[in-house]
Amino acid sequence: MSSSFPPLRDELRGIEPYGAPQLSHEAAPVQLNVNENPYGPSPAAAADIARAVGEAAVSLNRYPDREFVELRGALTAYLNTSGGSGITPDMVWAANGSNEVMLQLLQAFGGPGRVALSFAPTYSMYPEYARDTLTEWVAGHRADDFSLDLDAARELVLERRPSVVLLPSPNNPTGTALPPEAVTMLCEAAASYEPGGIVVVDEAYGEFRRAGTPSALELLGEHRNLVVTRTMSKAFALAGARLGYLAADPAICDAIRVVRLPYHLSAVTQATALAALRHAEELLGRVDDLRVERDATVVWLREQGHEVADSDANFVLFGRFADRHAVWQGLVDRGVLIRETGPDGWLRVSIGTADEMAAFRAALIDTMETHDLTKEPA
Known part of the structure; x- marks a missing residue:
């Protein structure tokens, strides 16, 4: 047997699989590291989901509707009340989490000889989508406040001529939202060369945006190369169901059909x-509570002397620490798990319940005082 078994692609050798650290609830009772919604479905919503799955179960010997027509109609109705208007079912596509949606977009529009582009710091899976589809990855840079320098961003797009531009809004891990003019400028830039590129605005955390922060859904009618992705994992408290979706020109949805796997959305997923x-109003009912808790967390962290990025998401990036790992470990030792991610010196905390955030605040104060962990000068 060859010493290089299994015959993995050379560029994948030695790479660790993606994933946030996982600890048991016994080791870390307060888990604020993966941006989950801490409020699960109500008993009524859970019962309706169970009933729907039960009904689907009696026909699991048959393949599901591969076009998921009913689900696309329901997602269309929701999007038209969540920042969009004039969206039709042929403009909607769904897959197993927004991760699979993104991968399908790179499979369809990326590939050898093509470029995917974003601006760091940003979601750490983006370069992995590019790698897995043999697409060249290019990362520009954000300003010190994590906003985009629009002129520099436009110049980079015109220089590298990407097939896919990935723009999370709010951005992960910073929480920074994009202004509409940024989306418009980059859509126009990506449409100015042949064969052009698509601009993907990843709104995984879009429902958490602050009042007055628009959705890119409003711009779909103006830019044929714009794609807006969403997920049910966050605001809908449905991370365990794995359902992501997008809205775009029907031609983009048709193109994705070429690369999708057969019957990729199971009957159980569609039913769930x-x-x-059907319970959207109820499931989204705690979003306002999480927004309030997020804004209070930003204020409190700043009062403690930390640097904090403005956030339109359900998490907060804060720092800067001379030894962020020591701070992270100090919190874990006190039963609070957050995420060691983003630029050096920064940490990210997901927004949990009021009790969970109180535990986070107490643990952070104790960690900083006990270990004399100095903050790094800005």
């Missing part, structure tokens, strides 16, 4: 998502 959408 449809039931959750």
